[in-house]
Amino acid sequence: METGGLMTFYKWILPSCVALIGVSFLSQGAYMQIKANFAQYLIEQAWSKTLKDQLPHKPWSWADTHPVGKLKLYADKETDLYPIGQPMYVLAGASGRNLAFGPSLILSGAGVGEQGNTIIAGHRDTHFLPLKKVKKGDIVELETSYGMQQNYLITQINIVHESQTEILDMTTDNQLTLITCYPFEDLSANSEYRYVVTAKKVNSGHRLI
């Protein structure tokens, strides 16, 4: 039965190969998710340093970016505000690499806390997944490097085509634009549509969190 033994050996090759490919896919996907979550802890440390001295700090030594702000989402429930998701640290420059680590500030817009249109993009499957839950009237809190907390009231939620870059245009008032891909349930890495949350700055005395 040595042929039979060989046969039994051979027939296990196929499932184990499939299992291997499966594991590689799984780990690749999991790596992206873990990276997205774990990086936030490192960025948090860099951010706390930045809050102390207002200087840019790299979250890890080989990074080419630095945190420029901290973003929190709050749902407006009748009388009180409830946080949605974890606080997020915003990185400078919306390159594909930065976006893997955290929501990123598009540099052609205004800086965090500056006058104008501050634009932050994030991945729909990691950091900006909670955007699915926000609605008009909710609050976005943005912390600047001086530790100032600015509150933005969500006034508009639009779905735009990726070519509609007018949402990146400068505004005269203080606006915060959050961009992520749409629809949220889509699995692929490419999407034609963007989910755009527009929030206007409210007086910091208006609603203190």
Place this chain on the structure above:
Amino acid sequence: MTRLTSYQVRDMPTNQKEANHHCFQSKKINRLHRFNSAVAYACSGLILLALMILNVLFPVHAMASNSSRVIEQVDEGNLSQVTQGILRFQQNGQQFESLPLKTDVQMKVSGWTNRVSVKQTFTNDTTEWINGQYIFPLSHHGAVDQMRLIIGERVIEGDIQPKKQAKATFEKAKKQGKRASLVSQQRTNIFTTDIANLGPNETLTVEISYQEKLVYKDGEFNLRFPMTINPRYAPAQSMLSSQEGGQSTHSGASYLSYESLSPVLPTSLLSFSHEFFNMEKPANSDSSSNSLMVSLSIELDAGFNVASIDSPYHQVTKTGAADKWQINFVNQQKADKDFVLTWRAENIQDYSSKPMTAVFTQVGQTHLPSTFIESNGANSANTAEVKDSHRRNMSNESQYGLVMLTPPFVTNSMGETDTRGAETLNEAADARLTSTHVPRELILVIDTSGSMSGGSLEQAKQAMLYALAGLTSQDKFNVIEFNSSVSQLSSTSLSGSSSNIGKANQFVRQLEANGGTEIGKALAASLLNQTSGTDYASGSEGGNTSASMLRQVIFITDGAVSNEHGLFQQIEAELGDSRLFTVGIGSAPNSYFMERAAMFGRGTYTYIGNIAEIKSKISQLLAKIEKPVSTDIKITYQDGTLPDYWPAQIPDLYQDEPLLVSFKAPAYNQQDLVVSGYTQGQYWQHTINRQTPKKAAGLDLIWANAQINAIEATQTRANLQRIKSQVEALGMKYHLVTSQTSLVAVDKTPVNPMADFNRNMQVKKHLPAGWKSPKGVLPQTATSSRLDILIGLSLLMISLMHGLWLKGYLPGQRLILPKR
């Protein structure tokens, strides 16, 4: 094989009834079993894979409908329902429509000049009266002197008027319901055609003619016709300079903002907007109905035997022989990339050894101020006759001319004249290696703004990598990238060691396009740093080496800016000992900006249109800028007086790049011209004989245009009014469209009684070919992490099931066939 599966159980009775009685046949069964299981496995695998692929390809898009707060802004149905030439776009509740337009270009090249007529045919497919507008690019060498409004058989000649007056004339005609057209200038290379009162289903043609001089470079003539415009970036006037400060970021403190005096561009040009750009879906791109199509034909009279004619970016047909050729577009072409035609002489030595003596002249003006009959070069014999008679009357008319300046040949150590441009890449590269290598400080500046995304950035990166590869250890270099902010490879220039070059390569490869085009900051970073940079170098290496080093800044960009004038001033003020070489990248770079910037930067401009050219063009550039330059060039008459020539400040002459200077000489002065200059500190001069000039037409237009360009470049806030009126006077006198004068044509009879209700339409442009703007501009904000996890889990599941099946642990197997 002790176990049987359900497959066999089912198969056996039908196929092989007595099989299990014989050992021989049981082997057969084994084989069958294996075959069956493989098929079954493959089938199930395929089904699962197909399901997964389907899931990915057709994701659930129905989510939008259940939430009422979501507004669908892009109506896909509308986009795909383009039937006729009109493109509809819905944006913020407003409808924008594109006016169909056909452009027909005819060129007549004779020697060094080119007469171009551009026929823009507007068609109104709607049932309403409309007014239209078309913003289009033209060659920045071009002097637009003629416009005709063609309605059916009738031709209405355009009138030159001061800009405001022309606008008023046009608006009045529009109100009165008369057909009218207006051609005005937005920038030296951007023009606007406005038309009024185009009736339903009517067609109207605006013919614009201009004169341009050709570019001769590296042994070949070069003709460029721009087709579309890069969206321009307008930097904020107040340099708040949001400090996204990494250590490498150039601090905004040392950067002076130079005020741009150029008028503001229409906002639609400053960003990608549906109003202006034709953002067609790839699916529609092959249908010619909604595209802006161009047909083109060229009559080429080179004046010498042409060896090769080349159109690198468009398909053309060439017929002809010797020095007369006819070149046509194969089909109508989409207007999304610049047209370039190059040709070279059969015997290079024959032509390029002589051109030092080349001088072209013309007597009198093309457009006579006193008569209404316009002559169009050699177009009609009738007008030529009139002009001749006129000329006889006024024998004391001025002479207009073009004189070509060629740097004197420098013989190098090998005792032969320098490589001529005709040589191939390899030879040029060889020459680069063998010629005595002058150590230099090479500053590579790359534009990584949003407008560069797509093919442009790839080209630029390749060019950078190629330039880096050519550095030697004696050289110093630095790499600067800029978009909204500037970042440098290192704060001071590095030596060209292989580890440094490796670092630079890495730096270049990771560049991504994002943000604005703050050329000013980049210029400051590349030009202002030189003192500190060289100080540092001399401190560490000891003096002399760095002092003699050539400091060359290679600036790779598409020049998509709108504050050109301010930047020119900045270059002039900050240049110091550096030389600025601009390299234009992409399908439609702003060559006006780049050519002038190179002129102010005392360098040269190179245009690279596709990836294949990068190697040859960059190596040519690097070889060229290594060679000695002729400086302080002056043109005088024999008696030492200065002729009226433009540009008044003659730029430095580089090898293989002769320069054309326009001059005007009064009739009484028939003296020869003397050209002088310095090459490697040695004075040289030669006399240009003006008695046997070659004849050419339209030189007065070129002269006036050169003068306008030159004086506009010197404008400051103080002399603005003076320059404006000077330009206006020149424009009026020479019948040119300038920043202060426009051509307007008005039909006599009103045709539209209800002119106030016209719809306004605009001709949309194509985005330059190779742009990825729709994707490049809004960042891609999704990863495939969840898809990967899903695929991974599915595959694991499959393999697990298969394993269980092989073991016979699946529920069905155990029930049907217990272990034997």
